[in-house]
Amino acid sequence: MHYFSFCCVLESLITCQQTLKSNMKKKFQCLSEGISKPGKPTYLNQIYTELYITEEESGKVNNEHEVIQIESVTWKPDRPETAIRHEDIFKPSPVRDEPIRTVMTKGVAGIGKTVLTQKFTLDWAEDQTNQDIQFMFPFTFRELNLLKDQQFSLVELLHHFFSETKGISRFEELKVVFIFDGLDESRLPLDFNNNEILTDVTKSTSVDVLLTNLIRGKLLPKAHLWITTRPAAANRIPAGFIGMMTEIRGFTDPQKDEYFTKKFRYKEQARMVISHVKKSRSLHIMCHIPIFCWITATVVEDMMNKEDGEDLPKTLTEMYIHFLVVQTKLKVIKYDGGTETDSIWSPESQKMIESLGKLAFEQLMKKTLIFYESDLAECGIDIRAASTYSGVFTQIFREERGLYQNKVFCFVHLSVQEFLAALHVHLTFIKSGVNLLAKEEMKSKDVEERYHESSETEMYQSAVDMALESPDGHLDLFLRFLLGLSLETNKRHLGGLVTQREESLATNKVTAQYIKEKMNNDLCVEKSINLFHCLNELNDQSLVEEIQQSLQTGSLSAHQLSPAQWSALLFMLLSSEKDFEMFDLKKYSASEEALLKLLPVVKKSSKVILSGCNLSERSCEALSSLLSSTTSSLRDLDLSNNDLKDSGVKLLCSGLMSPDCELEILRLSGCLITEEGCAALASALTVNPSHLKELDLSFNNPGQPGKESLAALLKNPSFKLESLK
Template identity: 80%
Template sequence: SVLLPNEEIILISFFCIHLESFTTCQQTLKSNMKKKFQSVFEGITKSGNQSFLNEIYTEQIETMSWKPERAETAIRHGDIFIPSPEREEPIKTVMTTGMAGIGKTVLTQKFTLDWAEDQTNQDIQFTFPFTFRELNLLKDEQFSLVELVHHFFSETKGILKFEELKVVFIFDGLDESRFPLDFYNNEILMDVTKSTSVDVLLTNLISGKLLPKAHLWITTRPAAANKIPAEFIGMMTEIRGFTDPQKDMYFTKRFKSKKQASLVISHVKKSRSLHIMCHIPIFCWITAKVVEDMLNKKDGEELPKTLTEMYIHFLVVQAKLKVIKYDGGAETDSNWSPENQKMIKSLGKLAFDQLQKRNLIFYESDLAECGIDIRAASTYSGVFTQIFREERGLYQIKLFCFVHLSVQEFLAALHVHLTFIKSGVNLLVKGKMKSKEIEKRNHESSETEMYKSAVDMALESPDGHLDLFLRFLLGLSLETNKRRLRGFVAQTEESLAINKDTAQYIKEKLNHHGIEKSINLFHCLSELNDQSLVEEIQQSLCTGSLSAHQLSPAQWSALHYILLSSDKGLEIFDLKKYCASEEQSYVSTDGVSFKKVPNNNNTITLNCLCLFRLSGCNLSEKSCEALSSFISLTTSSLKDLDLSNNDLTDSGVKLLCEGLMSPNCELEILRLSGCLITEEGCAALASALTVSSSHLKELDLSYNNPGEAGMKSLEAILKNPSFKRDSLR
């Protein structure tokens, strides 16, 4: 139709007003986002130690896997929605997993801040960061999607047509969600203006029925990832925390004195438990707080060597700060005043009760169930700010949480421990945490029985949510640790016999559980100062007397534990020394371990390998998939890989090529002699090894059948200046 002049002017005027409103809303939102996210608190929210996010942010290794059959690759937080040639279709929904304290929330804050500061993703018109801890407060209320956005982001009230915009919704902390999230039985909703429950809004938004063009980013701990069906997730990413160099960098920045920083770095590397835990940024902070306090003392006390020792010292530091700062007193041999004890015991009960319910965020009603009134809670969060904190949610409603999940687990273990010492009551045989194994046994109110109960519960947990709790509980049983809590924990008779019985019970369990469970049991033995199994395997490694035919499942687990946690790493690993050649074997899909099929306990982890011999180990195509992932990791230092005499075939070689093309791959020698490779596999190798990033200097393809076409393909490899003509066999 032909527009009349007046009508045209009206439409142009309307368009300009709409554009001006849109621009104003966007700029106001960005301005507020910059104010909100430009500064962060490290570990705590009330101590005043506020830092600029851009100054302290350290890029962590984040890996993605957008198709199960493809090797994982590294990805930056700002690129998760940017299309690449490898992706067959745009990614709508991304889920990022990572353990508590690994930096998921900071990652989303950095993404939002970069967008607000016009640094990245400027094709995105609006970014809306939500947290489940705040959405939980609206569980019983009704909203339309438009109303929900306006509710949290009042700057956008001039925007009604979100269907026409490119927007990103961030939902941080799925593991804290208290919504049922029933994706298959909730009503279907496609109207952004129709009011319904927040639960229905979330399931329709995530499934793509509501606002199908919007991008979503969801963060969660791994245990809660299955709350959303895999069919609704376009790409999975994982934050793996600090690498070893980044750990060193953290402590170097944290301590002004290079001597102190060097001391801490050296000490952490000597302890398997501490060194492994320090890949979590917030654990580095806890370690720094404890070590800083201890270095200022003149009593020469040794630095903590186990996880339990570290957290006991952390608790002591907080109690001491409370005495000095709030009570006007001086540091004494015992900082466990009656008021301090009451606070810690109350927090311990809260920690244990909420751990049973798997809650990380607590509301006033949760505190009331533990007999804590809101005034007392505010006092706790004001005094023990580095243990327990208070936040302001929607409508200024108070939210409470522990500074980190491990702190909650430690206090929960302390509560169970104190309750037993005081009353003889084993809390683990009551209520929801009771294990099936416990129900089969006749109970004795003994300390040993309590520890066995805890071991059984942790082993029965499918996602390992009680692993740290168990380690802390066992660590608290040592007399040395009880003495560290003198004045708070009553002294008991020497418990060497109890510790010995518990350690023996753990060793028996090693023979009946998979490797993931076994690794935690070794950490438990470490907390009990029992290193006998590990020392036995270490001695065998040193003397060269280790044989796969002689190893029990427990000893296989010990070998895996040593290789996983050794700070020295392993330069050469010849798998045939540990695996009988006639047994079917494969490299696991995490790209880091080797598994043997028969009992599923025989797992060996590769750390700092330079030479990896897998010749004649019955590897398959699946092995190539995992190896491809491994050699493409930024942490891989593998230079020489021998895969000779395995039936990899062309399909396996193609999978391996994906890793060879990674810019992170530093492989220099690759042996593929006798691997059933034809012209198709040779063509794939030629394509992969002619890329400029390839470091390969030697390739052995003898005893394969490339044919004339394959030979012509291989000639292209020689164009790589790194190659010498006699380096291609």
């Protein structure tokens, strides 16, 4: 009887599992780029490209704008990293014996996190991978948000979302995987400090309590969890509850080329697009994000079909203006029955774009990227209008349906929201003179008074200030778009949507000068780089041209360069298409000030020559920090003929002993080093013996004990040291 009962339970489990797999295959097998196109399904298995997933250090939160984070990836070295295939996400690695319970995968918007989890689920449902897993439960925080005020037990929640499992009431002994996609979109408090501890899967409570206890391992401790998020929200879950932190890096340069080659029918077209994208640093950086490759391809494909031979977009603003024009033209032809020659800026189209722009701006200020009915109502958009917009502008604004047809809205990508937000601010000022970025005291005045008091210049300066004051850089791209929209050429592309104002040309010069003055302040590298992109949007290359002229004439002097000019030099070097095999500081300025200003270039280079550059302890401290960085490319460092002394070498040694230091060659010839400095070097190499192969200490005074301590390392087979001078 007992055996018979067991067989019945097993049969029931298998039936539930097969039904769940069948439904998941139907749900996840089709996918469209951008968003779904009715009648044009694309099969996920046909277009999926294996994304580059790497293990990251837990607990680190990056508060930079995501485009800056993508940009920093292009400066990172090709150092060996462990790539993880999606199907192996929970499997033990060579450095871990134990299976991993909870994995967090972070990545910027549009990088492919959702597609990754869909592919993982589809492979399981199609019996391709992970067949030891009995049940897989993919959730999105967008849907869980809708249940924020409701009560469920964990079993009830599973039955609610996955009705196929209603025949199962016990999951404790089953091997299950929970996927929670989009932590950054969660409106649940996730209160790990105050939520009650719960171990009973049949006890009803809030969804928030269920989630925190699942993540803690109090509920279903044997279950596996996979959580995806944008980087800024990664710290919403305490690091102690995350078994492994991973990151999706997006397209590599070869993958970008592969994407465009597949996208365009003719190879010559693909080659032209690839070449054009590489010429623009802004476009090249953004193409690390798969969805931006799609936006670029959409725009270029449309422009190639025209006969006017218009130049391809060179800046981000140009690209997004053309994208908006393409989508509006599609709306005119598809929904309004118009033709290619009809004006696209009908009153109805203008109203839709203005409404979407208002929504984009107000929600961007709140850092909100998904919108429910209440969010739409706050912006004066009713649910019916929102559904219409998503149906008409299908590639810009989309509607998703959760269980029971609850509607969730969002823009197709964060950058599209940022562009439309900037367009809204721009249009509002042009049409009414109202500066939406003015301080609160200005906003309280009536429109006419504000019109006289707030000029276009003041609006752009307000935007620059706001972006610089933002600790997480969330207005960086918004600022680029807003400044780009001020150009006459870009206004012409928008045709009837934007009317002309007289002051634009003079305004642009004043704004560019204001940005340069800001760059003379003590800004971090990321802020300076973004301001350079802003100057590029304004078509102002003067700073870069000044530096290029100085380099060509050999008149570059560290003492004469302003902070803005230093930023220009740094921007030029980091934007160079040349491989950073070798960086020689003397080509620019043999000074400590120059080294400290150009440290990001040193970090990117594999061989760095700093000999005879008048360096001191201060440089050693900065270089030590760089040596211990996980993102440093430095393998060969020449510090010869600088008066570093023992005190400087000791500072350098704290970097040398770091497990992340992979320096192979170190030249310290003629640096006034004595026995004390040699002892510090020997100690550092004892802690980290794995990489340094060559050490040059000639023309120093190490004394006999110093020579002996280092010579012992040369003889020891545990050390990589091969050459000692």
